[in-house]
Each structure stands twice: as C-alpha cells, then as structure tokens.
Amino acid sequence: MKLTLGPILGHWQPEQWRDFYAQVADEVDVDRVVLGEVVCSKRLPFIEDHIGPAMERLARGGKEVVLAALALVTLPRERNLCADVAAATDGLVEVNDPTMLHYLAKGRAFTVGPLVNVYNEGTLAHLARRGAATVCLPPELPLTSIAALARAGMAEIEVWGFGRVPLAISGRCYHARIHGLHKDSCQFVCGEDPDGLKVETLDHENFLAVNGVQTLSFTAACALTEVDALKAAGVARLRLSPQRVNMVPVARLFRARINGATAAAESVSQLQALVPDMPLANGFMAGKFGAERLPL
Secondary structure: OEEEEOOOOOOOOHHHHHHHHHHHHHHOOOOEEEEOOOOOHHHHHHHHHHHHHHHHHHHHOOOEEEEEOOOOOOOHHHHHHHHHHHHHOOOOEEEOOHHHHHHOOOOOOEEEOOOOOOOOHHHHHHHHHHOEEEEEOOOOOOHHHHHHHHHHOOOEEEEEEEEEEEEEEOOOOHHHHHOOOOHHHOOOHHHHOOOOEEEEOOOOOEEEEEEOOEEEEEEEEEOHHHHHHHHHHOOOEEEEOOOOOOHHHHHHHHHHHHOOOOOHHHHHHHHHHHOOOOOEEOOHHHOOOOOOOOOO
C-alpha cells in the first residue's frame, strides 16, 4: 500500500504553500503528491508562480507529482483553467469535476479525486474506460463498498486516510458571508482559517468547518485502525490531506502502520497528539455517522 499526499484544500499564504512543498520534497515520506488549487479559482493567482518550481522539486525528491484540477467548474475562465492544467503537464492530472474530462485526450491516463461521486462499479467502469488509472473514493463510503470497488479491479483504488473530510462544495462563499462580504469582494478572508473555520450548533457543539465555498468535517478522518482491512480488500493507496500541522510525523505514522511496525491503538494515540484540536473519527468507514470514533 502506498501513500498519497492530497492537495492543500485551505487558502494558505503563498510563502507557507511554497515552504510546505519544499519540506514535503525533502522530508515527508509519501509516494505521490497532488498539488494545485481545487476549491476556489480566485485563490490560484496566489500560488500560480510556485506550482512549477514545486513540481520540479518534488520530482527531484523522488515523489510522483500529479497536478490537480478545479472542482465545481462553472465559469468560462474556470473552463480555461481546465485547459491550462491539461496543457501544463505531460504527467497525471487529477480530475475533481467531470468537466475536466473534456480537456483530456481520450486514452490519456488521469487520476480521480474524492470530490467526484464514484459510488458504484458502473461509474468506476466508465472512468476506467476513459483513462482513470487511480480513483480516490469519496470519504463517506463504508468499508464494504470500498472492498467491492477494489475487487472490481478496474482501476487502482485510493481511500481517504487522514484529514478533515470534504463534504460539499457550493457556488456561495460561506467565509465571505460570515464576514459580511460578497463572494466577488471576499477579500480572501478564508486565509484567516487555513484549516477551515469551526462551525458550532446552536447548543455550541463543534459541528463542521467551512473553507470558503467548501464544507468540511470538524473531525479529522483517520484510517489507521482500518489499514489491515483495507490492504486485505485490495486498496492500493491511502490519501493524507495536508493540515497546518507537521506532516512529517503524520506520514511517518501511516508508513509505520502500513508496514506493520506499530499497533493501531498506539498509532491513533500518537496521531491525536499531533492534531489536538481535531478529534479523530472513523465512523464513515464502519457505515456509521462520520464523526464517530469507534472503539479500538
């Protein structure tokens, strides 16, 4: 089983973004890195000049690099961005909206991100015929569904292993509205909350997190306890989603668990210490409420 580092979902400052991928190239033990702007096209200019150098440095660091395309493509300029992504690399592109398929030549291999709803063998077969080499399944799928899709053998299956779960994406910007702003004049206030802004219920219980136009879980999904079952099911990769924590020990914990060097309980305890403000959860994997943390 291999490790993939997914794209940064939050709006990080350009220097933070650049320095993060420099560290990933040199220190983070993952096999594949997906990078690019996925959530909001307005954020792209902040990191655009850093993407090419980051791709080159990651490749020198021995990582396979995948360039991510935008989710929820709605505007002509966003369609143009899809064309730009397709032309920017001869390597793999991650599709996060079916619109991107229009800009990829038939027969060209690509990967599919977790924002595309791949819930059954029919959808998986269609994407595989179109060229999908790896499909990262939506994080809400239970282990039984994951195993069925992995057994189908149509494409390499990847599963969400760590990080706040992307639940929905909208045409409206929640961050802007919270600050009394409009989406078109948002002042990029989402940058104040690089891991998402906590949302509470009326009873002041932690509920969700918002990331610009995106809704995330408040808890961080953690598949450390399911590694053995996922390997047995034929899952090829686990995806780690970047958070504003030190991802070096996070990746090290997952690598050790995959290699059978640590026990599940010990790994989970160590991971929780690394992300004290994000309770770990694995309810989706068990077919329960996503925010649940099931007993070890």
